[in-house]
Amino acid sequence: MANDYARPGRVRPAPENFLSDEDIAAINKGGRRDFLRSAFIAASAALAAPAVARAQSAGDPAILELPPWSTSLGLPVAANPYGMPSKFERGLVRRESPGLTRVGGSSVAFTPLQGLFGIITPSGLHFERHHQGWHDIDPARHRLMINGLVKSEAVYTMDDLMRLPAVSRIHFIECGANTGMEWGNVAVPTVQYSHGMLSCSEFTGVPLKLILDMCGADYKKGRFILAEGADGSSMTRTIPMEMVESGEVLVAYGMNGEMLRPENGYPLRLVVPGVQGVSWVKWLRRIEVGDQPWASKDEAVHYIDLMPDGQHRQYTSTQEVKSVITSPSGGQILLDRGFHNISGMAWSGRGKITRVDVSTDGGINWREARLETPVLSKAVTRFNLDWVWDGKAAILQSRATDDSGHIQASYGQLRAVRGTKSIYHNNAIQSWKVTESGEVSNVQVL
Amino acid sequence: MSRFYKTLMTILLVSGASAAFAFDRYPGLGRLATPAEVTAWDIDVRPDFTGLPQGSGNVDDGMVLWEAKCASCHGIFGESNEVFTPLVGGTRASDIESGHVAALIDNSFPQRSTFMKVATVSTLFDYIKRAMPWTEPKSLSDDDVYALLAYLLNLAEVVPADFVLTHENIADVQARMPNRNGMTTDHGMWPGASAANGGIGNGGKPDVNGDACMSNCKTEVLVASALPDYAQDAHGNLAEQNRPVGPVRGVSSGDQAEAGASVDHSGATAVVALVNAKGCMACHGLANKIVGPGYNEVLAKYKDRADAEAYLIGKVTSGGQGVWGAVPMPPQGHLSDDEARRIVQWVLSGAQAQ
Numbered sequence: 001m002a003n004d005y006a007r008p009g010r011v012r013p014a015p016e017n018f019l020s021d022e023d024i025a026a027i028n029k030g031g032r033r034d035f036l037r038s039a040f041i042a043a044s045a046a047l048a049a050p051a052v053a054r055a056q057s058a059g060d061p062a063i064l065e066l067p068p069w070s071t072s073l074g075l076p077v078a079a080n081p082y083g084m085p086s087k088f089e090r091g092l093v094r095r096e097s098p099g100l101t102r103v104g105g106s107s108v109a110f111t112p113l114q115g116l117f118g119i120i121t122p123s124g125l126h127f128e129r130h131h132q133g134w135h136d137i138d139p140a141r142h143r144l145m146i147n148g149l150v151k152s153e154a155v156y157t158m159d160d161l162m163r164l165p166a167v168s169r170i171h172f173i174e175c176g177a178n179t180g181m182e183w184g185n186v187a188v189p190t191v192q193y194s195h196g197m198l199s200c201s202e203f204t205g206v207p208l209k210l211i212l213d214m215c216g217a218d219y220k221k222g223r224f225i226l227a228e229g230a231d232g233s234s235m236t237r238t239i240p241m242e243m244v245e246s247g248e249v250l251v252a253y254g255m256n257g258e259m260l261r262p263e264n265g266y267p268l269r270l271v272v273p274g275v276q277g278v279s280w281v282k283w284l285r286r287i288e289v290g291d292q293p294w295a296s297k298d299e300a301v302h303y304i305d306l307m308p309d310g311q312h313r314q315y316t317s318t319q320e321v322k323s324v325i326t327s328p329s330g331g332q333i334l335l336d337r338g339f340h341n342i343s344g345m346a347w348s349g350r351g352k353i354t355r356v357d358v359s360t361d362g363g364i365n366w367r368e369a370r371l372e373t374p375v376l377s378k379a380v381t382r383f384n385l386d387w388v389w390d391g392k393a394a395i396l397q398s399r400a401t402d403d404s405g406h407i408q409a410s411y412g413q414l415r416a417v418r419g420t421k422s423i424y425h426n427n428a429i430q431s432w433k434v435t436e437s438g439e440v441s442n443v444q445v446l
Numbered sequence: 447m448s449r450f451y452k453t454l455m456t457i458l459l460v461s462g463a464s465a466a467f468a469f470d471r472y473p474g475l476g477r478l479a480t481p482a483e484v485t486a487w488d489i490d491v492r493p494d495f496t497g498l499p500q501g502s503g504n505v506d507d508g509m510v511l512w513e514a515k516c517a518s519c520h521g522i523f524g525e526s527n528e529v530f531t532p533l534v535g536g537t538r539a540s541d542i543e544s545g546h547v548a549a550l551i552d553n554s555f556p557q558r559s560t561f562m563k564v565a566t567v568s569t570l571f572d573y574i575k576r577a578m579p580w581t582e583p584k585s586l587s588d589d590d591v592y593a594l595l596a597y598l599l600n601l602a603e604v605v606p607a608d609f610v611l612t613h614e615n616i617a618d619v620q621a622r623m624p625n626r627n628g629m630t631t632d633h634g635m636w637p638g639a640s641a642a643n644g645g646i647g648n649g650g651k652p653d654v655n656g657d658a659c660m661s662n663c664k665t666e667v668l669v670a671s672a673l674p675d676y677a678q679d680a681h682g683n684l685a686e687q688n689r690p691v692g693p694v695r696g697v698s699s700g701d702q703a704e705a706g707a708s709v710d711h712s713g714a715t716a717v718v719a720l721v722n723a724k725g726c727m728a729c730h731g732l733a734n735k736i737v738g739p740g741y742n743e744v745l746a747k748y749k750d751r752a753d754a755e756a757y758l759i760g761k762v763t764s765g766g767q768g769v770w771g772a773v774p775m776p777p778q779g780h781l782s783d784d785e786a787r788r789i790v791q792w793v794l795s796g797a798q799a800q
Binding site for chain 1: 638678725728
């Protein structure tokens, strides 16, 4: 532990501008992996020499040489009226997966899960999925209509809705197509692209049941509702009345203490806990109560799961038990041998996470991870596990269990039933391979 | 909604009987919807054709509308894979007989077209009516939707070329949909009541379950798939997508040289945002053809023409067809004159990404 800052021989890629022009040329010429191997050796050697010199000095320059922030006046309050992350965090942003879609208005931007802590997704990093672009809707001109099998078809303004008794609940939202690119084989490098259509927020709003009660919904005949958006696509999805009656479906305007962001449905969206994101209709303008499902475009052309027998499963909605290790994860390099905290996220659309097991040997042996509080129903649960990396190759996996007793399956188990072409609802165990150089990459273990 | 409730509502509004409802518990909040309001928004069409408006349209009229409003994204024959997955293709006459699309099993068609998947013709009417065309949703009349759907059904060889689709014969068309028997709800992912209890599916029973084994669970680890180099490099420099502090760093990947070469081309960033926002990039790539020519191709063709700016502004605002192929460019009426001018100047200055 002594003189850790100066420890010689440390395996460290020195990513802070350690690439010279010659190095860049070498990468382009010889290929990235060859370069990395030699760069590690070079970087280690380069660090070793000054380390010896530093060890003989009085200590760490980061301590001995006072930095500007310790020796000058800082910025005043409200210099940033709406605060933004540090400039050093600028790499952690929503990103598209190149080539996935052709049109930005009908596309996906993924949440950088590799950089998140705890369970709450910062609102600015909440993943985006739009079907016909997004708008910043004037809340004064937004309306919610209730119609169909109700005694009184009604209209509410945002003023009306925000006066009603409100609740706040923490839930995950995951796109049904999350990890969909990986059904057949490894396709993307990092957890941002493999699992980043996942976010978890505190939502504030009114239970839809309260509003349907006001309108005199016919709960006997009306066993389905249709939710419809106010955007160009006016996206529609069928939702079971049982979920509405349980009180968990919310007509929400708040997210993480402020109003919803425009990309996430400002000023009003449906919250359907445990159900895939497409049913959380954004810019919500209408709820219809009916006695049959609607087979809308996003439940008859998309969001249908192709099975090996050529049949499509329709109205698949529940997001089943799933987990992923976010640190370390694909596209990263471990800084050093020694202690590491394996950390990840687990969630289930059926209820609470009860257990997460972690393997570092590709699934031969498992250890039970710590579940950090809070552990909430249909919310992300953070798990952690102590791990001492001995510098040898490893394959990291996590396996979650929920309170319905459902255990996350392997790729082999999942494909045996569902094949490789269903696109949606891939909740397989994720594997990250760690090489002796410390580089982590995406692999699939059956 | 049922006609009964609409009638009831009208009576109640006329008689001022709203106080009879449960609005009492939260007085002052919400109001009754008028029949006109409900009609304006309740445009959904169910598989049993509840909600289907009366009307008709034929294949020929549909073709004219299609080429003007739809072909730029979906191709003249609904076959294009350039912007969206194909609407038409991969179905056969035998599928219309069986109601099962054989290509979903024998993989004889490279994509899954809309007609290979959709089981319900109501879905197509509903979606075209509510969301199409892409840049002008809800602008089509009911008869326009009938005509466009008739044209699509003819392309998919579900109806003949002289067919007139109406609210009265759409149920006959349903009986010929190629994948009408291709859906199953026998699964555990419906979060409501089971089919046996008036809902959908098996009541939430999972089809796949993992195992809880903790030690010596297998004798070997079979890595079935690993990340190809190109897939890592295709996502840019991962070193810049990770935090510069903590237990890990991102690996360096992608085109390093590109990262260092970002230069601001006066105002170009704003124009890039504009062409993205206005949907131009759906059909034109910076350096590649998508549906229409890449901006680089436009530049190469017109850079020496003296009136290039005025000519191209005219093409943008009025549309055109034939210069770059058969697929027409629709008039871009949603652009102001100033926006069209800025975009054309940006194209003629080299269409830099930033």
